[in-house]
Amino acid sequence: MKKEIQFTLDSPDSNVYEKIITFWEERGFTFTEKNKNYLIGNRGNIIHNLYTFKMQKLDTKVSIKISNNEINTTLDINTMFQMITAANKRYWELELQTYKSAILNNDYREDDWIDFKQQQNKSNIGWTLLFAFIGFISGLIFIFLFL
Numbered sequence: 001m002k003k004e005i006q007f008t009l010d011s012p013d014s015n016v017y018e019k020i021i022t023f024w025e026e027r028g029f030t031f032t033e034k035n036k037n038y039l040i041g042n043r044g045n046i047i048h049n050l051y052t053f054k055m056q057k058l059d060t061k062v063s064i065k066i067s068n069n070e071i072n073t074t075l076d077i078n079t080m081f082q083m084i085t086a087a088n089k090r091y092w093e094l095e096l097q098t099y100k101s102a103i104l105n106n107d108y109r110e111d112d113w114i115d116f117k118q119q120q121n122k123s124n125i126g127w128t129l130l131f132a133f134i135g136f137i138s139g140l141i142f143i144f145l146f147l
Helices: 016-026 086-105 110-146
Strands: 002-008 030-035 038-043 060-067 070-077
Touching: 002 086, 016 030, 016 038, 016 060, 016 086, 070 086, 086 110
Parallel strands: none
Antiparallel strands: 002 070, 030 038, 038 060, 060 070
């Protein structure tokens, strides 16, 4: 799954390269390729895809092209072994919106992240209850069929 964002700096910023690297490294990315016009970084790995509910742990690649005042960024998320929900997609959208806001305005959208995490916690409780119910029913079926 790919998520992209493009934006233009209002004026040349000599610190934009460092801001971009810092932003993504704070979110767990390790850059494997760095030059003034192009950055490539990775976060997570395919093993995490097998068991995690945290979208920041999934195998993800970030590619950033910097040209004059134009910044093009692509998140390439490996969703193998995952059931992606609307909340999961919202995580990456908010991450990219925060990235743009942080680079342009030094605004990390803390209130938006608080709201998102509260909604995500409610969703996680729902998933937990669903799987608990499935486990309970499976246990009953096993008892009646094999005992």
